């Protein structure tokens with residue numbers, strides 16, 4: 001794609017990066033076929049190629065975007081399916097991230113939008129506040145009919161029951177027994193991202209992760225108990241807030257890596273993993289953080305990736321169970337992890353199926369189901385129909401957002417992959433499995 005940035009614009013390293021991305025696009029349009037919003041709406045402006053043109057236009061002209069352009073960029077799920085499909089390796093994620101930050105800086109959203117976004121950005125990354133809000137939300141349910149539509153939509157997304165705090169969400173070291181599952185000392189030490197929204201909505205995921213890793217001989221350290229990696233606000237274009245949250249995580253993990261050492265930073269929410277693996281890019285021009293951020297990104301691994309490198313021979317399911325694996329977009333497109341979770345489940349003895357249209361997003365996509373409920377609902381219905389067709393006993397996934405989006409309607413319990421592996425290793429049966 002031809003670009004026309006001025007030399008002065010190109011002196012800015014961020015614009016230079018954008019220029020390189022835009023120039024790598026050859027307009028072939030292959031990406032449109034796998035873009036969920038194009039599949040639903042059939043509008044070129046809601047396709048990756050159409051969005052690339054719109055992003056180019058307002059970034060190159062260095063102007064505030066129009067309301068129409070913002071509408072089409074906001075409809076993008078950041079599912080990154082287009083990146084998997086693109087034959088020219090166009091880095092759409094870095095482009096749309098820059099575009100969202102540009103929108104945030106230059107465009108004034110309507111008041112209701114501003115308030116909704118500020119509310120989400122304030123609450124979700126803070127587990128204490130988020131838990132309090134969930135409890136208040138469950139108390140407010142009887143008054144649902146009296147609320148404005150936007151509030152009703154958010155209320156409908158709340159879980160029926162708010163779990164209490166988990167034991168694996170505190171600053172702690174969970175030492176491993178002497179040997180791994182195969183009798184060999186694993187001798188590994190990892191930091192685990194305790195996360196923010198996940199530790200409130202699904203505290204059992206961190207508990208299963210710690211229990212399983214300990215059983216496999218891996219010491220687990222939680223260096224920062226209540227910290228968002230920055231992903232939630234990063235996707236809203238709030239660069240200052242996301243960088244502050246990311247820096248706090250980088251500092252905590254760097255101290256651990258410099259101290260007793262780390263073999264990996266293990267992340268059990270693939271949306272967060274995609275962002276942590278991108279810290280090196282986010283801070284590439286920050287002299288104080290570039291090196292530290294790149295080191296953290298290099299250490300980051302999804303829990304499935306990390307487990308794939310361990311001796312899992314003692315992890316054997318005792319129950320015959322049909323598991324349908326739902327691959328989160330951030331897992332399959334963001335991190336390009338496609339086989340490890342399925343292989344782990346199969347090796348543990350589960351019968352694993354994969355649904356049709358597995359590449360299409362379920363509509364969760366971070367805060368998307370709160371901000372774009374109509375499109376998110378249509379994607380959810382489509383995903384649920386495909387999952388139900390596989391007639392699963394249980395659905396496994398690796399991202400809390402997908403769990404919350406699908407749970408209750410999928411016709412089977414939705415659990416994290418690591419909960420099933422922990423169960424197969426002798427841990428408790430995941431909730432909801434009969």
Ligand code: SF4
Pocket residue numbers: 024025026027028029030031032048049052082085086087088089090
């Ligand atoms: S597939 Fe890649 S190169 Fe082709 S239009 Fe889409 S982003 Fe551009």
Ligand code: SF4
Pocket residue numbers: 034035036037038046047048051075076077078079080081082083092
């Ligand atoms: S990230 Fe997903 S929704 Fe956005 S343009 Fe790419 S494929 Fe479409």
